[in-house]
Amino acid sequence: SAVISQKPSRDICQRGTSLTIQCQVDSQVTMMFWYRQQPGQSLTLIATANQGSEATYESGFVIDKFPISRPNLTFSTLTVSNMSPEDSSIYLCSGTGLAGGPPQYFGPGTRLTVL
């Protein structure tokens, strides 16, 4: 299994600013993902974080708004850019094991409030 931590755990930000969320895994994982969970809703996949190359974004999400880095097999960042109140959500990162298959291990999430 893998233990995933995220920083910050929560933040309150002003509209128009950007926030970078860090995701650290205690062991190497093959796949890393970023999800958004809007209040009272399910999880929506934002993108797959690819090591050493550009992330693969899902429909409705773009790199300019959600730039993602993954410099190695244990670390990734997600930036929420030019924030608006609609970006208020919980952002979660997850990873799979080295074999790449299920299950996914999730971080505790970052609760973002945009005023």
Added chain:
Amino acid sequence: SQQGEEDPQALSIQEGENATMNCSYKTSINNLQWYRQNSGRGLVHLILIRSNEREKHSGRLRVTLDTSKKSSSLLITASRAADTASYFCATPPAGANSKLTFGKGITLSVRP
């Protein structure tokens, strides 16, 4: 788009009772997974059932899969207050074993 749809959306039971949650999905799957999310926390993987399996057990959990009806159920027996959480079913699309599409989730409240 949502792949899994759980029902009921909310369930409230007494400690010691069994809780049954259902999930329906739309497309062919290789496996179906159930996750639990405690309030304000990340998700924890509970159990995975493969498309060629019909039933699986893990402790107090029992999951069934009916691929002809594209549905799954999660049964928690002898529920405890600590089982209070949101439960999600999730499926990877065909050919993408890792990406997951989550259902809307079921909020389970277990009264002590």
